[in-house]
Amino acid sequence: MTDMATNNDIVPPAKSSLLALDARTQRRNREESTFKALGLGAVGIGMLFLLILLTTIVSNGVGAFTQTFINVPVYLDPAKLDKKGERNLDDIKKVSTFGYSPLVLNGLLELVQENGIDTPFEKSKQMKSLVSASAAAKVRDYVIANPDQIGETVTFNLLAASRVDGYLKDRVKREDVARDKNISAEHLDLVDELVKAGIVKKGFNWSFITGADASESRAEQAGIGVAMMGSFFMMLVVLLLSLPIGVAASIYLEEFAPQNKFTDLIEVNISNLAAVPSIVFGILGLAVFIQFMHLPQSAPLVGGLVLTLMTLPTIIISTRAALKAVPSSIRQAALGVGASKMQSVFHHVLPLAMPGILTGTIIGLAQALGETAPLLLIGMVGYIASNPPDGIVSGFMDPNSAMPAQIYEWAKRADPAYYERAWGGIIILLLFLLTMNVIAVILRRRFERRW
Amino acid sequence: MFDTDNAKNTMTQTDIKFSAKNVQVFYGENHAIKDVNVELEDKTVTAFIGPSGCGKSTFLRCLNRMNDTIDICKVKGDILLDGEDIYDKRVDPVQLRAKVGMVFQKPNPFPKSIYDNVAYGPRIHGLARSKAELDEIVEKSLRGAAIWNEVKDRLDAPGTGLSGGQQQRLCIARAIATKPEVLLMDEPCSALDPIATAQVEELIDDLRKDFSVVIVTHSMQQAARVSQKTAFFHLGNLVEFGETPQIFTNPEDERTESYITGRIG
Numbered sequence: 001m002t003d004m005a006t007n008n009d010i011v012p013p014a015k016s017s018l019l020a021l022d023a024r025t026q027r028r029n030r031e032e033s034t035f036k037a038l039g040l041g042a043v044g045i046g047m048l049f050l051l052i053l054l055t056t057i058v059s060n061g062v063g064a065f066t067q068t069f070i071n072v073p074v075y076l077d078p079a080k081l082d083k084k085g086e087r088n089l090d091d092i093k094k095v096s097t098f099g100y101s102p103l104v105l106n107g108l109l110e111l112v113q114e115n116g117i118d119t120p121f122e123k124s125k126q127m128k129s130l131v132s133a134s135a136a137a138k139v140r141d142y143v144i145a146n147p148d149q150i151g152e153t154v155t156f157n158l159l160a161a162s163r164v165d166g167y168l169k170d171r172v173k174r175e176d177v178a179r180d181k182n183i184s185a186e187h188l189d190l191v192d193e194l195v196k197a198g199i200v201k202k203g204f205n206w207s208f209i210t211g212a213d214a215s216e217s218r219a220e221q222a223g224i225g226v227a228m229m230g231s232f233f234m235m236l237v238v239l240l241l242s243l244p245i246g247v248a249a250s251i252y253l254e255e256f257a258p259q260n261k262f263t264d265l266i267e268v269n270i271s272n273l274a275a276v277p278s279i280v281f282g283i284l285g286l287a288v289f290i291q292f293m294h295l296p297q298s299a300p301l302v303g304g305l306v307l308t309l310m311t312l313p314t315i316i317i318s319t320r321a322a323l324k325a326v327p328s329s330i331r332q333a334a335l336g337v338g339a340s341k342m343q344s345v346f347h348h349v350l351p352l353a354m355p356g357i358l359t360g361t362i363i364g365l366a367q368a369l370g371e372t373a374p375l376l377l378i379g380m381v382g383y384i385a386s387n388p389p390d391g392i393v394s395g396f397m398d399p400n401s402a403m404p405a406q407i408y409e410w411a412k413r414a415d416p417a418y419y420e421r422a423w424g425g426i427i428i429l430l431l432f433l434l435t436m437n438v439i440a441v442i443l444r445r446r447f448e449r450r451w
Numbered sequence: 452m453f454d455t456d457n458a459k460n461t462m463t464q465t466d467i468k469f470s471a472k473n474v475q476v477f478y479g480e481n482h483a484i485k486d487v488n489v490e491l492e493d494k495t496v497t498a499f500i501g502p503s504g505c506g507k508s509t510f511l512r513c514l515n516r517m518n519d520t521i522d523i524c525k526v527k528g529d530i531l532l533d534g535e536d537i538y539d540k541r542v543d544p545v546q547l548r549a550k551v552g553m554v555f556q557k558p559n560p561f562p563k564s565i566y567d568n569v570a571y572g573p574r575i576h577g578l579a580r581s582k583a584e585l586d587e588i589v590e591k592s593l594r595g596a597a598i599w600n601e602v603k604d605r606l607d608a609p610g611t612g613l614s615g616g617q618q619q620r621l622c623i624a625r626a627i628a629t630k631p632e633v634l635l636m637d638e639p640c641s642a643l644d645p646i647a648t649a650q651v652e653e654l655i656d657d658l659r660k661d662f663s664v665v666i667v668t669h670s671m672q673q674a675a676r677v678s679q680k681t682a683f684f685h686l687g688n689l690v691e692f693g694e695t696p697q698i699f700t701n702p703e704d705e706r707t708e709s710y711i712t713g714r715i716g
């Protein structure tokens with residue numbers, strides 16, 4: 001009897017209607033909608049942070065992709081550039097950029113006068129602060145490449161000085177120039193006039209993407225291209241070493257190694273390795289690759305080796321997870337028709353694990369691409385590579401920097417013009433990561449579509 | 452029906468394919484097979500029956516050394532295939548498995564095309580010298596597995612896209628494509644619906660012409676329908692082995708009787 005009674009308590013009353021929600025259902029529905037709202041809130045907060053991050057990066061960094069240029073016709077005066085008049089390259093090369101600078105400024109002064117612009121400057125020298133210090137070098141390079149042009153007037157699209165660029169981008173304010181010994185209010189007036197005359201123009205800044213870093217005083221000239229090459233060669237090293245080593249190690253551990261204390265130990269160590277701070281790998285690289293093996297300092301080869309050490313655990317862990325996810329029925333099927341272990345792994349398991357392996361590899365590469373700390377210790381941060389590597393060997397062996405190191409370097413510098421470039425560099429870095437992810441997705445699709 | 456089968460059996464009785472002597476299997480401490488002695492005949496369907504966990508699959512896996520893939524599994528005793536000890540040090544299990552094919556409980560086609568599923572074995576064993584020969588093997592195997600008509604127009608379609616029963620027959624085709632001498636089947640119909648089961652059973656009866664078949668089943672009706680010999684396992688012991696009709700109508704051991712009458716299982 002008592003049993004019956006308790007049973008009756010548990011079973012809902014038989015006459016309850018389906019059209020009315022009972023208390024229990026109501027409570028469950030309430031819990032469910034609360035959880036949904038919380039989840040939605042969490043996603044929302046995530047999206048908000050992402051949005052803030054992206055807008056900040058884009059609004060701060062997009063300026064680095066445009067640059068102010070001055071169109072100046074320069075009279076390539078033979079009296080200055082080739083006194084002997086023999087057009088002998090060796091003689092021409094003897095004239096340094098100091099010889100070219102007055103020619104550029106003269107050209108600018110003439111241009112100002114021709115356009116009837118009212119200015120207090122009478123000497124060309126006074127306009128020096130409008131033109132980038134790199135301008136003379138550009139003209140010199142042109143003359144050395146085309147000596148026959150000496151005596152002609154050639155129009156150059158020259159970089160404006162960083163202050164001028166900053167003024168047009170609102171970075172340099174008129175209120176501030178009183179304290180600035182690089183530029184004066186009169187200069188800014190002149191810039192306004194030159195803009196009106198169409199002589200000073202903003203344009204897309206290819207050299208930011210392709211160029212080399214520049215000294216502290218020439219922010220307008222600095223580009224991330226060479227550091228990009230450095231990163232590229234490092235990634236090549238990382239990919240070529242860590243993918244085969246990582247995949248081979250994972251296959252061995254996952255498919256062939258016996259289960260014993262020794263392999264357990266290896267397993268634990270690999271997981272721990274993944275958590276080691278990257279700067280530790282940096283000092284290891286310094287000790288082993290540079291001090292012991294005497295590989296060149298600051299070289300992408302060494303950077304790549306260090307980053308390989310860092311990436312390996314990531315690749316091994318994700319590859320093993322991918323291998324584990326392949327159902328064992330596939331292995332059995334292969335063994336069952338008389339395939340050897342290796343055949344079953346390489347013909348069946350590995351292709352199925354490929355999407356996971358690729359994802360892990362790309363995540364590892366992306367981590368390596370954005371890594372700065374270990375590069376500090378092997379001399380890749382702060383190194384100013386003024387020339388792009390020439391050839392593949394030089395790409396691996398010659399001192400270089402890397403994108404994140406370059407960004408760090410720029411962010412450190414005092415000139416606000418560099419601040420903008422640091423953000424610009426971050427945009428490029430993120431574009432690289434985006435591209436890598438897209439490649440990962442495409443490869444994954446490819447491999448999945450095989451069946 | 453049983454009568455004709457028995458007649459065939461008596462004709463081939465002298466051909467012993469597998470001979471197991473004092474076989475013991477351990478999974479670590481767990482003694483899964485206890486001193487099993489049995490002789491399996493060629494061109495015969497032998498059924499292994501018994502309650503769940505009694506060691507049917509374990510013993511079946513000994514016959515193609517699939518147990519080698521389980522680290523903790525130790526096999527003792529002798530198993531001879533055509534008089535040769537398959538656990539001899541000189542025997543490569545890979546070669547053995549080409550001779551002793553296996554079909555698993557859950558259909559497990561490779562996630563590749565139907566053609567590639569069947570062609571895989573012949574390819575790795577070098578059984579075909581040309582594409583035409585391979586095509587022929589694939590067609591013959593698919594016909595042998597009674598699935599040719601259903602898939603002949605879509606050999607390039609993925610094997611995993613077939614229905615469960617078709618997948619299992621594809622797996623059988625894959626197994627017979629390597630021209631094995633023995634075909635081991637571990638509950639091949641347990642994941643199939645009755646119609647697919649009937650098709651596979653019919654197929655097993657056909658296969659007997661060319662192979663000896665060992666089938667593990669939890670269905671006594673199935674054992675009665677497809678097999679000529681039946682082995683009853685209980686708690687790791689081979690309790691009774693004999694002609695199928697005799698096991699089902701007149702078992703000697705009382706455990707066998709309890710099992711087939713549904714009192715244990």
Ligand SMILES: Nc1ncnc2c1ncn2[C@@H]1O[C@H](COP(=O)(O)OP(=O)(O)O)[C@@H](O)[C@H]1O
Pocket residue numbers: 478481483501502503504505506507508509510521
């Ligand atoms: N891979 C394995 N590892 C450990 N023990 C196993 C394994 N496979 C089977 N066993 C044990 O061996 C015994 C027999 O199992 P099995 O051969 O699968 O029985 P059946 O196929 O007759 O149901 C069971 O006690 C089971 O727990």
Ligand SMILES: [Mg+2]
Pocket residue numbers: 507508509
């Ligand atoms: Mg079983």
